[in-house]
Amino acid sequence: MGAVVCASTAHINMDENGAPERIGGIKLLQVPTADGKLTPELIDKEAWGWGDEHRAQPLAVSITQTTELGTCYTPDEVRAIAEHVHAKGMKLHMDGARLANAAAHLDVPLRAFTRDAGVDILSFGGTKNGLLFGEVVVALNPAAAQGLIYLRKMNMQLASKMRFMSAQFIALLEGDLWLRSAAHANAMAARLRAASSPFPASN
Numbered sequence: 001m002g003a004v005v006c007a008s009t010a011h012i013n014m015d016e017n018g019a020p021e022r023i024g025g026i027k028l029l030q031v032p033t034a035d036g037k038l039t040p041e042l043i044d045k046e047a048w049g050w051g052d053e054h055r056a057q058p059l060a061v062s063i064t065q066t067t068e069l070g071t072c073y074t075p076d077e078v079r080a081i082a083e084h085v086h087a088k089g090m091k092l093h094m095d096g097a098r099l100a101n102a103a104a105h106l107d108v109p110l111r112a113f114t115r116d117a118g119v120d121i122l123s124f125g126g127t128k129n130g131l132l133f134g135e136v137v138v139a140l141n142p143a144a145a146q147g148l149i150y151l152r153k154m155n156m157q158l159a160s161k162m163r164f165m166s167a168q169f170i171a172l173l174e175g176d177l178w179l180r181s182a183a184h185a186n187a188m189a190a191r192l193r194a195a196s197s198p199f200p201a202s203n
């Protein structure tokens, strides 16, 4: 067990009622940010203290794509974080509850800001992409997959009849439904913002 560095606005920090700490045994090391996005410099505010038995050992960084504030990491920004994190012997997790929205916004393939950018493990959000429920955990780095099925069961995330949940992803991903739905959601969000805010949309 150890610590995970995340933005103070991260969903895992703000909206899970302490579940990462209670269920995962993970200490979250939160970093304030201007826009919900971590950078190598911001990560370094909390990524320290290895070998100090008094401090939870930073093992991973978690970033959210798109962020809880509606901002989006570019592929280069993710790559810079991944390289920084890996150089410190840590892993990079991406909370992709809105991964499809990021792909639609950036107009690049999913892999450009995930696998190709060095992300070790991510969640692909179905709930916010039109599914009834369901998220997929994708271990891009085989090392991050070690023991994952046991953790899933142990943490009561292996539902019976899981295949019915999983089947939704076939419909979502076999064509471009995931991307069309996300592009539509982005367009509606932009419309809502334009109608309700005096501020212009930002990245």
Ligand SMILES: Cc1ncc(COP(=O)(O)O)c(C=O)c1O
Pocket (backbone or CB within 6 Å): 011, 012, 064, 067, 068, 095, 097, 098, 127, 128, 134, 135
């Ligand atoms: C950024 C982020 N991560 C994770 C979650 C959790 O998603 P779910 O409750 O659908 O598993 C949410 C849901 O609001 C979210 O916004």
